[in-house]
Amino acid sequence: MHALPRRTRPQVVLVGPPGSGKSAVGHALAELLGAGCVETDREVERLAGTPVSEVFVDLGEARFRELEREATMQVLARDGVVEIGGGAITDPAVRAVLHDHTVVFLDVGIVDAAKRIGFDQSSSMVALLPRRSWIRHMEARRPLYTEVATWTVDTAGRSVQDVADQVVELLQGGTA
Numbered sequence: 001m002h003a004l005p006r007r008t009r010p011q012v013v014l015v016g017p018p019g020s021g022k023s024a025v026g027h028a029l030a031e032l033l034g035a036g037c038v039e040t041d042r043e044v045e046r047l048a049g050t051p052v053s054e055v056f057v058d059l060g061e062a063r064f065r066e067l068e069r070e071a072t073m074q075v076l077a078r079d080g081v082v083e084i085g086g087g088a089i090t091d092p093a094v095r096a097v098l099h100d101h102t103v104v105f106l107d108v109g110i111v112d113a114a115k116r117i118g119f120d121q122s123s124s125m126v127a128l129l130p131r132r133s134w135i136r137h138m139e140a141r142r143p144l145y146t147e148v149a150t151w152t153v154d155t156a157g158r159s160v161q162d163v164a165d166q167v168v169e170l171l172q173g174g175t176a
């Protein structure tokens, strides 16, 4: 009897808010696993032919989310490490397809995220508004990250390498 061929799928999918370290941890993880790393943002840019920021501003968030959903479906058919943009999980179709994958939610609070993204450098209103927006989005999205996560890894106060090492342990059968 022949086993059915396994379809290509990522070894791990990273989700989390902006500044949680998806890109940084994704690259460290890919190095540790000897695998490649793909990001939905890069696929959206390929599909749109413009940078993510321009898709957002010129075409609007709704169009960005459509392209991001298409990009997500494409990257989930690849192997290695996959990084999904911070807001992709707001789409029910994206959450549904992620239930079939090994997903790590990189958790982070505003204090660490603000340092990493750089909006802790000023107390002016223009710096405070992004901080408030990050908090508001994270409150709304936390249950969605948790819903799709196989494991949640707290990244607060930890190095990129330390987080990547823990994800490898989890993939190799350790406990969170």
Ligand SMILES: Nc1ncnc2c1ncn2[C@@H]1O[C@H](COP(=O)(O)OP(=O)(O)O)[C@@H](O)[C@H]1O
Pocket: 016, 017, 018, 019, 020, 021, 022, 023, 024, 025, 116, 117, 155, 158, 159, 160, 163
């Ligand atoms: N655990 C961490 N500790 C310190 N800096 C980090 C950590 N994770 C990410 N960073 C840094 O924070 C910034 C944002 O991280 P990034 O990986 O781009 O986040 P995301 O892709 O989730 O938005 C980058 O400069 C990155 O090097």
Ligand SMILES: O=C(O)C1=C[C@@H](OP(=O)(O)O)[C@@H](O)[C@H](O)C1
Pocket: 016, 017, 018, 019, 022, 041, 052, 084, 085, 086, 087, 088
């Ligand atoms: O949180 C979001 O809604 C977004 C996060 C970004 O990706 P990162 O999470 O990699 O920063 C990018 O997809 C876009 O700017 C929207």
Ligand SMILES: [Mg+2]
Pocket: 022, 023, 083
């Ligand atoms: Mg990123």
